[in-house]
Amino acid sequence: MSAEEVTRNRKEEHVDICRDEAVQARRRYWDDVALVHSALPELDVADIDLRLALFGKKLEAPIIIAAMTGGYPGAREINRSLAKAAAECGVGLGVGSQRAALEDPALEGTFSVVREHRPPLVIGNVGAPQLIRQRGRRPLQAADLERARKMVGADVVAVHLNFLQEVAEWDGDTQARGCLAAIDALSRRLPLIVKETGAGIGREVARRLLRTSIKGVDVGGAGGTSFAAVEVFRARRKRHALAERLGGTFWDWGIPAPVSVIEMRQLHRTFPVIATGGIRNGLDVARALALGATAAGIAQPLLGPAMEGPKAVVEELEMIKAELRAAMFLTGSEDVAALSRAKYVLSGESARWLERA
Numbered sequence: 001m002s003a004e005e006v007t008r009n010r011k012e013e014h015v016d017i018c019r020d021e022a023v024q025a026r027r028r029y030w031d032d033v034a035l036v037h038s039a040l041p042e043l044d045v046a047d048i049d050l051r052l053a054l055f056g057k058k059l060e061a062p063i064i065i066a067a068m069t070g071g072y073p074g075a076r077e078i079n080r081s082l083a084k085a086a087a088e089c090g091v092g093l094g095v096g097s098q099r100a101a102l103e104d105p106a107l108e109g110t111f112s113v114v115r116e117h118r119p120p121l122v123i124g125n126v127g128a129p130q131l132i133r134q135r136g137r138r139p140l141q142a143a144d145l146e147r148a149r150k151m152v153g154a155d156v157v158a159v160h161l162n163f164l165q166e167v168a169e170w171d172g173d174t175q176a177r178g179c180l181a182a183i184d185a186l187s188r189r190l191p192l193i194v195k196e197t198g199a200g201i202g203r204e205v206a207r208r209l210l211r212t213s214i215k216g217v218d219v220g221g222a223g224g225t226s227f228a229a230v231e232v233f234r235a236r237r238k239r240h241a242l243a244e245r246l247g248g249t250f251w252d253w254g255i256p257a258p259v260s261v262i263e264m265r266q267l268h269r270t271f272p273v274i275a276t277g278g279i280r281n282g283l284d285v286a287r288a289l290a291l292g293a294t295a296a297g298i299a300q301p302l303l304g305p306a307m308e309g310p311k312a313v314v315e316e317l318e319m320i321k322a323e324l325r326a327a328m329f330l331t332g333s334e335d336v337a338a339l340s341r342a343k344y345v346l347s348g349e350s351a352r353w354l355e356r357a
């Protein structure tokens with residue numbers, strides 16, 4: 001199998017496994033965040049304004065459909081559903097890693113389909129491991145990222161950090177030296193954000209990222225889809241004992257998403273922060289914004305609906321918006337700026353994480 005075919009198959013396996021298997025983290029860290037109820041909200045639900053501006057674009061709600069797919073023929077319909085729904089609901093959309101289409105232009109359509117529907121904000125996607133030399137493969141350059149950006153009409157390109165997944169795979173890209181320098185150099189050439197994929201960004205890494213010219217961060221914290229878990233199921237199918245063992249051992253590895261948001265916000269008051277990882281309803285979106293996130297990202301819960309079609313995605317997004325509106329009402333928050341000042345109580349493991357040195 002060629003390197004291109006390996007990438008394509010892996011992408012398809014990720015989608016099948018995330019739809020069919022139990023790949024969630026064992027802990028739901030967003031439940032550690034209790035918003036304080038206001039018995040006298042002093043506003044009408046009809047007046048609640050969910051809108052916000054992010055990366056210069058106007059969204060109808062502080063929600064991003066987080067990066068999932070592209071790069072194999074079946075992904076085209078998934079991205080079409082997601083893009084159509086994102087446009088209709090006025091939320092942002094991230095595409096999955098565009099590496100496959102950069103290697104094989106025949107796959108571009110599985111990503112570029114999102115341009116047909118014009119979501120208000122589109123986020124491209126490449127992997128940090130591909131920015132440096134891996135096993136003799138040429139690292140991606142600024143021109144490649146520009147191609148990725150144009151392919152989907154992206155407003156920003158996300159560089160994803162997924163070293164948990166890479167080290168749990170038997171064939172992963174495990175060279176990480178030089179990624180930060182590559183991100184730093186590329187961030188001066190085009191609009192980049194950095195995005196984890198389920199293991200979170202802690203304050204030590206956040207400090208280093210804030211010295212680059214990136215435009216924002218998606219903390220991609222623990223508590224939702226676990227890519228170590230995904231690798232367990234891939235390894236079982238391939239009968240690869242070591243990968244299955246590694247994935248199982250690191251199933252719950254990572255910094256809780258709420259903790260990542262708080263730490264990021266403590267370092268910078270206004271830097272755009274997207275909270276992804278275990279956001280499962282509109283109350284979780286409200287919790288994320290109260291902790292300081294600019295917007296919340298949702299991936300796996302939208303995958304099944306996307307495979308049904310755009311209508312199912314719209315229905316789910318509308319329910320999430322209704323829950324968010326309810327949480328804003330019950331905290332007396334008229335808009336997202338007010339929600340960011342809502343009072344909360346942090347408990348459980350997330351609270352203990354913040355006691356660390």
Ligand SMILES: Cc1cc2nc3c(=O)[nH]c(=O)nc-3n(C[C@H](O)[C@H](O)[C@H](O)COP(=O)(O)O)c2cc1C
Pocket residue numbers: 014015018066067068069095096097125158160195196197198220223224225276277278279297298299300301303
């Ligand atoms: C099927 C699937 C494929 C994914 N592929 C990518 C990817 O290519 N690039 C990326 O940055 N994140 C990818 N992710 C990670 C998500 O963007 C997100 O960070 C993670 O799933 C946590 O969010 P969730 O708990 O809402 O699923 C993928 C997630 C899923 C479920």
